[in-house]
Amino acid sequence: MTTVLRITFLLALAYGGFCLLLFATQRSYIYFPPPTSPTDPATALMLDAGGVPIHVSAHAQQAGDAVLYLGGNAEDVDASLPELAAAFPGRALYLMHYRSYGASGGKPSERALVADALLLFERLRGSHRNITVVGRSLGSGIAIQLAAQRPVERLVLVTPYNSVAEIAALHFPYVPVAWLLRDKYESWRHASEVQAPTTLIAAGQDEVIPRASTEMLATHFKPGVAVLQVVKGAGHNTIGLQGQYVALLAGAH
Template identity: 25%
Template sequence: MAEAEAGSAAGAQEKHAGAWPKFRRGLIKLVIAAAIAYAMAAGYMYVNQRSFVFVPSGELETPADKGLETVSAEIVEMADGTKITVWTAEPVDPGTPTVVYFHGNSSNLSGRWKRFKQIVDSGYGLYAPTHRGYAGSEGSPSEAALVSDALEHYDRAAAAGSPVIVHGESLGTGLAAAVGAERSDVGLVVLEAPYTALVDMAGESYPWLPVEMLMKDPMKTRERIGKVGAPVMIVHGTDDAVIPVDHGKRLFEFASDPKEILIIEGAGHSDLWKTGLWDAVRDKWAREGT
């Protein structure tokens, strides 16, 4: 009996000892497969990341198509030769500001025509460029290219002599902040539904990726906003499902005085102009504009 029990115990030990190498080999294979899958996913995101950030669509219509009789469509050539479409309108008088408007990441410039109508109907001037790579413009978008373009666009608009309000919408808020940080004569910087940084947005959406290492266009507005010398106005909606309102609140903390934040209760990402944004901007200019 004792010999049988000893033999049984020895067999069990041998079986257990033989099972461990199989388990280890299986575990190693699983880890390798997971690592390959992760590397493939990370590689895909790295290669295609700009298609997530810049989403142009549709054909660019003309101002006349939208009933904007006082607005002209011009083709301007950037320093590197890239041709960009810009919608422009003169202010009613030299003391009235021109709004340099940097649009968001989707659709194209003509999709913002209702906003532009509010601007020109108020007697303000307009200088609204398309982003390179979007309908109506040549080239490919990137942070470096768009920031360079934004500075050049601002200089063109400011050369006319009227005061300038730099307005950024969503993606364009990073460009507006960059201009405000580099140009001391900006009259007012308006940031509509801004982000602290594109890399912060990416980190929130893809926490499993090392986005700080992979992001080609981090657009760190939080590092630029404190260098803006002009008054800063941040407008954000509490129900923004694209860029959470916390981004606007945190960015406000990074900004230097004079600064103001307007949080619109119940407003989403794209309806701030329907819920008082432009009236608030005009009131801000009346109080602090130069």
């Protein structure tokens, strides 16, 4: 074997090993469970998802209408309670902790998290007339699939993406992401099936989700269904600190 062939072989072997490593560890790049905070039994709703406990923080459960919140990939959803309570006064609030987050068991995956969200929605339908679904960042990809399959009252997507596969390809441009990625969260595939009024809230200075990705997602909804709002000067993780954020959650345009 010539030196050139030997080097080429070693490079190919290293590249293949890198791709294999990414494939094996890919979910560690998507899901970042935050440190577990104490669970208040008085405000905890536990679902049984086929033997896996799913922790849901619940507030004002006796209200007639409800909000189901699906957070970001590294978010302790309880931290979002103040702005949700301000945006949706008088509504019951349900904040789902993904698998391995909070007191939830199991391991997260796209299929599992969407199934858990559907399970929670069906649980809430028995006691609430109208349910608004709010999905932030990673949660936007779960929320849009839920809204495509169930009669939600309204859908709010905060810093949403067209697909996680596209975002991953930006970070790993020399890797065949489309072949390797298991959890693609292709939100664009589900947008046209959403019937509920939808608000997309983008951060003007989002350093994680490119504005083009959010704008592309908006084009996949049926005409008149979705409206895109941009919070100028906000970053991906600081959008909740902006004054207009609560108003946009509430539906003020």
